[in-house]
Amino acid sequence: MTPANDRPRLMIADDNPVIRSMLGMSLSGGFEVVGAAADSEEAIELARATQPDAAVVDVEMPKGGGLRAVRGILEVAPGTAIGRERGQLRPQRATLVEQLLGTVRMQPLLQLR
Numbered sequence: 462m463t464p465a466n467d468r469p470r471l472m473i474a475d476d477n478p479v480i481r482s483m484l485g486m487s488l489s490g491g492f493e494v495v496g497a498a499a500d501s502e503e504a505i506e507l508a509r510a511t512q513p514d515a516a517v518v519d520v521e522m523p524k525g526g527g528l529r530a531v532r533g534i535l536e537v538a539p540g541t542a543i544g545r546e547r548g549q550l551r552p553q554r555a556t557l558v559e560q561l562l563g564t565v566r567m568q569p570l571l572q573l574r
Contacts, residue, residue: 466493468491468492468493469491469492469493469513469514469515470492470493470495470511470512470513470514470515471488471492471493471494471495471513471514471515471516471517472494472495472496472497472498472504472507472508472511472513472515472516472517472541473485473488473494473496473497473498473516473517474497474498474499474500474501474503474504474507474516474517474518474519474522474527474530475497475499475517475518475519475522476499476500476519476521476522476523477519478499480519481497481499484497484517485497488517492515495507495511495513496510496511498530499522499523500522500523500524500525501522501523501524501525501526501527501529501530501533502524502525503524504516504518504522504530504533504534505530505533505534505536505537508533508534508537508538508541509537509538511538512538512540512541513538513541514540514541514542515541515542515543515544516531516534516541516542516543516544517544518530518531518534518543518544531543
């Protein structure tokens, strides 16, 4: 689903608007950011609508959390690679995401570039 400009399509799911904005700005140079979601339900619907190549998903989100979002994203957009936020703001959350999603599917976003 990568567009003609060869930048992978990325969606961001995090309930913190500042984190969503920072990730969007940080990653927009290497990715086409197709949207951002504030909770698990929004993330699943965004994935259904945009069919992204990759998603950065926060573990602690309203309406089911990151694990529910990841399972739903992979159900509606099975080709989506899932990454985690690595920010120093909440390193313990990155560790938890890695543990939870390791059994689902985890692929570093940089491998898509």
